[in-house]
Structure formats: structure tokens, C-alpha cells
Amino acid sequence: MGETRTVKGCCPLDCQDTCSWVAEVDQGRVVAVRGAKDHPFTRGVLCAKVNDYPTRTYAPDRLLHPLRRVGPKGSGQFERISWDAALDLIAQRFTAIAAQHGPEALLPHRYLGSMGMVQCRGLMRLFHALGASRTGGGICAVSYVASAAEGLPLGFDPEDVADSRLILLWGVNILSTCHHHWQFIQEARRRHNARVICIDPIRTRTARQCDEHVALRPGTDTVLAAGMARVMLEEGLADLDYARTVCADLDDLARNVAPWTPVRVADICGIAPETVVRLAREFAAARPAVIRAGVGVQQTVHGESFVRAVHALAVLGGHWQHRGGGVLAIARPDLNQLRPERADLIPPGKSPRVLDMARLGETLTDPTLDPPIHGLMVWGTNPAVVQPDAGRVQQGLARGDLFTVVVEHFLTDTARFADVVLPSTTQLEHFDVLGAWGHHYISVNLPAIAPLGEAKSHGEIMRLLAPRLGLDHPAMRESDEEIAAFALPPGLDLAALKDAGWIKTTKPPVTLAGAGLRLAPRDGVSLPPAPPSAGMLRLMTPKAHFFLNSSFANQPRHRRAEGRPTLDMTAADAVARGLRDGEAVKVRNGRDAFGATLRITDAVVDGVVAMPGKWWSVPKEEGAVSNLLCPGAWSPGGQPAFNEIFVEVVRAEAGAAAAQVKRPALVSSGAS
Numbered sequence: 001m002g003e004t005r006t007v008k009g010c011c012p013l014d015c016q017d018t019c020s021w022v023a024e025v026d027q028g029r030v031v032a033v034r035g036a037k038d039h040p041f042t043r044g045v046l047c048a049k050v051n052d053y054p055t056r057t058y059a060p061d062r063l064l065h066p067l068r069r070v071g072p073k074g075s076g077q078f079e080r081i082s083w084d085a086a087l088d089l090i091a092q093r094f095t096a097i098a099a100q101h102g103p104e105a106l107l108p109h110r111y112l113g114s115m116g117m118v119q120c121r122g123l124m125r126l127f128h129a130l131g132a133s134r135t136g137g138g139i140c141a142v143s144y145v146a147s148a149a150e151g152l153p154l155g156f157d158p159e160d161v162a163d164s165r166l167i168l169l170w171g172v173n174i175l176s177t178c179h180h181h182w183q184f185i186q187e188a189r190r191r192h193n194a195r196v197i198c199i200d201p202i203r204t205r206t207a208r209q210c211d212e213h214v215a216l217r218p219g220t221d222t223v224l225a226a227g228m229a230r231v232m233l234e235e236g237l238a239d240l241d242y243a244r245t246v247c248a249d250l251d252d253l254a255r256n257v258a259p260w261t262p263v264r265v266a267d268i269c270g271i272a273p274e275t276v277v278r279l280a281r282e283f284a285a286a287r288p289a290v291i292r293a294g295v296g297v298q299q300t301v302h303g304e305s306f307v308r309a310v311h312a313l314a315v316l317g318g319h320w321q322h323r324g325g326g327v328l329a330i331a332r333p334d335l336n337q338l339r340p341e342r343a344d345l346i347p348p349g350k351s352p353r354v355l356d357m358a359r360l361g362e363t364l365t366d367p368t369l370d371p372p373i374h375g376l377m378v379w380g381t382n383p384a385v386v387q388p389d390a391g392r393v394q395q396g397l398a399r400g401d402l403f404t405v406v407v408e409h410f411l412t413d414t415a416r417f418a419d420v421v422l423p424s425t426t427q428l429e430h431f432d433v434l435g436a437w438g439h440h441y442i443s444v445n446l447p448a449i450a451p452l453g454e455a456k457s458h459g460e461i462m463r464l465l466a467p468r469l470g471l472d473h474p475a476m477r478e479s480d481e482e483i484a485a486f487a488l489p490p491g492l493d494l495a496a497l498k499d500a501g502w503i504k505t506t507k508p509p510v511t512l513a514g515a516g517l518r519l520a521p522r523d524g525v526s527l528p529p530a531p532p533s534a535g536m537l538r539l540m541t542p543k544a545h546f547f548l549n550s551s552f553a554n555q556p557r558h559r560r561a562e563g564r565p566t567l568d569m570t571a572a573d574a575v576a577r578g579l580r581d582g583e584a585v586k587v588r589n590g591r592d593a594f595g596a597t598l599r600i601t602d603a604v605v606d607g608v609v610a611m612p613g614k615w616w617s618v619p620k621e622e623g624a625v626s627n628l629l630c631p632g633a634w635s636p637g638g639q640p641a642f643n644e645i646f647v648e649v650v651r652a653e654a655g656a657a658a659a660q661v662k663r664p665a666l667v668s669s670g671a672s
């Protein structure tokens, strides 16, 4: 054994916590990653997904050289090619497409598989300089972002939660999705005897650790909030003096919630009327209370209504006036994430169209789009699995006249549709800088080892592609460190960050006086949609404990830990369908179907089934792409309604156990 070297880094994943880690390198090989002990927020602990991150880097099925498609799109048949051949092919095709159809026929499609300034943002420079179509929107916390544009705050420093007296965990599964936040909740319990109440249709890991679990029906949150607001107003518990300084439509708000008596609310939410009254009184009395709100709960066509409803409660309670009070959904350090993309490189006088990234299926199949997309580059996301109406996405990706490049670590469902696959470095092999969306620290990631095989960082891919595309701006020659440094706030230089490993940026407390917020429901208090036909159940697809979205769903250890795709259902719903615990079922609707193993449990509510995790379509016996059943439906702000899928559940035919029963038509093979 040689001497072990340690290298400072951080987790790249799309998770609230952005943990700092230390990579241990022995003879050029990373033997472990361990949480950085002195990080004030993440405190030396990674999570059940990432504590063996080197197994991802060294996975036997990791992509380590470029590939070119040789079989039909989606078949996963590729041959190895050199980087030169791959880059020349991409440049030649993108140049020809731009010449024939205009540069807007090119589309970058990226998300937060890595949240790094280089890995997520760097490649955008190419597309901006070409004048390609831009992407807007998102597939995560879109309703929060849309509401922030109306002035609603997203949150405050989560370390201040330690000063809360009442914590409502409203549709958030902290112990699975961002467990470092839990320690501040425990601190509030210790310091202030704070009560912790979980509001979630599922009895999650988190719900089990709370003082109370309110298992309401999904999509009824705005009704519960209206009921609580009514009690607060009627019993004189609201801080009206404060609310008037913040809210421009208080009278409207009061009028809208007036009809929502506890009995009516209880009936719709599936909880007791006394619970509504007690929640309202406790919430009003706490000094302060926080509504710690999650992401899944706003993934409906009424996402912004939910965000407005919880803000209305926090304002009526006067909670923002105290440290640790208000609504907390997202917390970010002061990092200018968009700057490294260099939108200033867009050719002068041009303003390329912006396409909603959450409608990729429509974008790729809409016959009226002018020009249609002919060149697509995908990185940091797996749209064939994670997008709403994933069948339509797959039909788009299968188009014969679409040239698709996917930059990836693994041959995902999406990469299987690519014409060219480029191998990307993992976090142990490249430099990067990250923000976070659950705290106020900026973190650095130093490369622990050289890239494996022929994998390259996205900065390197940009530098290699740019001259082939005829782009010679100095920004195209910047190093990965220079790309990342572009995001740093004034006064913070990269050398200091590299030295420290992380830096907390300070943000002023949220003050809302005079904000003129509009918090009344629009078009009345929103109600959940009824099932399209009798007997259909609402399918929830919460985050899996051992996967990060669809990342890790292909890794053996994570798959073993997560088990098979499993559908939770109440005994009453199972009896009504003649289904038994542990049997293979088919989950279907008019769009598609997938297989799962049934688990009868009282951890969900009647009328609801839940399958945690975003599974791939392979291996076939255990494929379960739930978004094939997800409608193309969005909130007014563009939030995909992942949580409004309605399904039938039937016994799987013998032998068809967990097989995907229908695949979207692959409309193409051959040349593109």
C-alpha cells in the first residue's frame, strides 16, 4: 500500500445538501469518499446513495470512449469510435443543420445531473455562440421559481430552523432526500421543545420520526391551508397588522377561505375536523413556525396555488418577522449560476427562441415548430425517463431526421437513442464549483484522479468542439477553472475557495413589509382532479431512498438496496381489486403500462398508490418507467404534473411478471 492522499471535493448531484467530501487516493485510485468533518452543514456524513461514489466512477459499465449508433434508435447498438471521429461528425452535422434550417434548429437540453458550473453550464457557450434555440423552464421546483418571480420568497438560511418552535414538514421527505436538514430540526426540538408535524399522504421515513403525521389525500393541501387560514382569521389569531403590510389582497384572501369550514376541509382532505382547527391554533401560537415545503407536493397543475397557499399561512401567522420562521423551500448561496453559460455570446442582434425544457416531447414532435429541431445535445439529464409524457419524448428521440448527441456516464434510456454518445468524467475526475439549493455554501471540487479511459470534462468537450464549429471567441479557450470562476460573487476569488473547500455567503434576512404580495387563491381554492374513471387510483412517484432521480438505478448495490419496483396500496384498495400482497401487478392507463410488485400497506391513503423511484426500462424484467403513464400537463408556471397520474392496477398475466408491456413505437431506424 502506498501513502493515501486526500483531495477536497463535493457531491455533484441535484440534491439540496451539496455535501463536501474528502476523496482518499491510493496509488492513483480513489479508494473512498468521506464526508468532510469540518463542514458546518454537512458535518462529515454523506448519504446512502453517495457514500460509495467511487463504485460509480469505476463501474464496469461506465462509458469510457465515444460511441456511434449502428442499430435502430433506442436499440442501444453502438460501435466504438475515436474522439476525433466523434467530434468531426458532430461538428459536420450541427454545421450542416444550422446552414440548412438556421441555428435555431439546434437545441441544447441539459439539467442538473451534475450541478457543477462546468459540467452543467460550460457547454452552453457553444450553443449561445451558434445562436441555437435556448431552453427555459425546468422539471423540478418550477412552481417555486415561478412564484419567486411574483416576489414570493423561496426560503431563508436553513440553519435558522434550529430557532423554530413549530416545524411543518409539508410534502418533504427530509430523511431520504436531504438528511442534513434533520439535524437543525433536532436542534430546535432540543433547544425549544419544537413540535414537528409531517403533512404527507405517505407515511415516509420522515413521517415516522415526527411528533404527528397528517396523512391527507394528495392534492388537497390548498384546501387544508384554506381551512387553517379561516380558523386563524375567525378566531382572531392572525397577525393582521403585519399581514396588511405584506399582502396586497388580504380581503380577497379572507373572502376565498371563508367557505372552508373545518368539516368541509376534513371531508376533502380525508382527515379529522379537529386536526384542521388544532393545526391552525398551533401554527398561529408558535413564535415562530416554519413551513418546510418540498418539491413533489408542487408537481401538479396547481403547483403555484400550493406555493401561494403556504405563503399566505406564513404571512397570516406573522412568522417571517422572527428568525427561523416563514416558508423554507429553497436556499441558495450567492453564486451567479447562469454567468458561466455566457449568454453574451449570442450573436449581436439575435434573440433565439426559448423552448420550455419540460416539454421536450412536444418540442421534438410538434409538426408546426418552425424550424423543427434537427440537432439535439443532451447532458446531465435522462429525459426518456424523467420527463412528463416520456413516451412522446421517446417518439421524438426516435425521429429519423433528428441528430442526437448524449453526453453521459452510462448508457441510459436516453443515451440509447443517441447518434453519438460522448463519455463524461465523474466528479472524481474533474474540477468544478457548485452552489446548492438547500444551504448558503459555495463548494469546490478538485479532481482526485485523471479522467478514466477517454472520458472528458464538459469544459474540454467545449474546447475541442468550438474550433470545429468555427467558433473562436476567447471564451471557447477558457480552462475549467476559468469557466467556473465566472460564477463567483464579487470579492470571492477562486484561489481562496480552493484553499477553504467551501465558503458560506451571507444573505440579508427576508423582509416583506411593503412587498405587496398577492396571496389570495386565483379562481378559488384549487381542488384535486377527480380520477378520469371510477376505480382509477392516483399514482405517486416519490424519490427513492437509494436513487437520485434515475441516477444509480443501474448500479447493483443501489438496486439491491432499493429492491424491485414496488407499488404500495392500501388493503381496502387491494381487496376491491382482488389483489394479494407480494404478487406481480400491472400498472396501466391509456398511455402505457409497467409492472411492479404489490405491497399492501397502511403507509399510503385509500385511492392512492405509490412507487418510489425513477427506474430505467432495462433490465426488461424490472423496467418501470412511470413517466410513460404521465400526461403532458403543466401548471400555468410550467411545472410538470408528475403527481397527477391516474392508473388502473390489475394482476399481471402469468409469466409477464414485471415486464414493460408496451413500448412507444420506434418510428425510425437507419440514417438521420
Ligand SMILES: Nc1nc2c(c(=O)[nH]1)N[C@H]1C(S)=C(S)[C@@H](COP(=O)(O)OP(=O)(O)OC[C@H]3O[C@@H](n4cnc5c(=O)[nH]c(N)nc54)[C@H](O)[C@@H]3O)O[C@H]1N2
Residues within 6 Å of the ligand: 014, 015, 016, 049, 140, 141, 170, 171, 172, 173, 174, 176, 177, 178, 199, 200, 201, 202, 204, 217, 218, 219, 220, 221, 293, 294, 295, 296, 297, 540, 541, 542, 543, 544, 545, 546, 547, 548, 549, 550, 643
Ligand atoms: N434519496 C433521494 N434524495 C433526493 C432525490 C432522490 O431522487 N432520491 N432527488 C433530489 C431532488 S431532484 C429533489 S427535487 C428533492 C426532492 O425532495 P422532496 O421534496 O423531499 O421529495 P419528493 O419525493 O419530491 O416529495 C416529498 C414528499 O412529498 C409528498 N407529496 C407528494 N404529493 C403530495 C401532496 O399532494 N401533498 C403533500 N402534502 N405531500 C405530497 C410525497 O409523498 C413525498 O413524501 O430531493 C433530492 N434528493
Ligand SMILES: Nc1nc2c(c(=O)[nH]1)N[C@H]1C(S)=C(S)[C@@H](COP(=O)(O)OP(=O)(O)OC[C@H]3O[C@@H](n4cnc5c(=O)[nH]c(N)nc54)[C@H](O)[C@@H]3O)O[C@H]1N2
Residues within 6 Å of the ligand: 012, 014, 111, 112, 113, 114, 119, 139, 140, 141, 295, 296, 379, 380, 381, 382, 383, 386, 387, 407, 408, 409, 410, 412, 424, 425, 426, 427, 541, 542, 543, 548, 549, 550, 551, 614, 626, 627, 630, 642
Ligand atoms: N414521475 C416523476 N418524474 C420526475 C420526478 C418525480 O418525482 N416523479 N422528479 C422530477 C425532478 S424533481 C427532477 S429534478 C428530475 C430529475 O431528472 P434528471 O435531471 O434527468 O436527473 P437524473 O435522472 O438523475 O439524470 C441525470 C443524468 O445525468 C447524468 N450525469 C451526472 N453527472 C453528469 C456529468 O457530470 N456529466 C454528464 N454528461 N452527465 C452526468 C447521470 O448519469 C444521469 O443519467 O426528474 C423529474 N421527474
Ligand code: SF4
Residues within 6 Å of the ligand: 011, 012, 013, 015, 016, 017, 018, 019, 046, 047, 048, 049, 050, 051, 177, 178, 179, 548
Ligand atoms: S446526494 Fe445529497 S446528501 Fe447525498 S452526498 Fe450528495 S449532496 Fe450529500
Ligand SMILES: [Mo]
Residues within 6 Å of the ligand: 014, 139, 140, 141, 295
Ligand atoms: Mo428535483
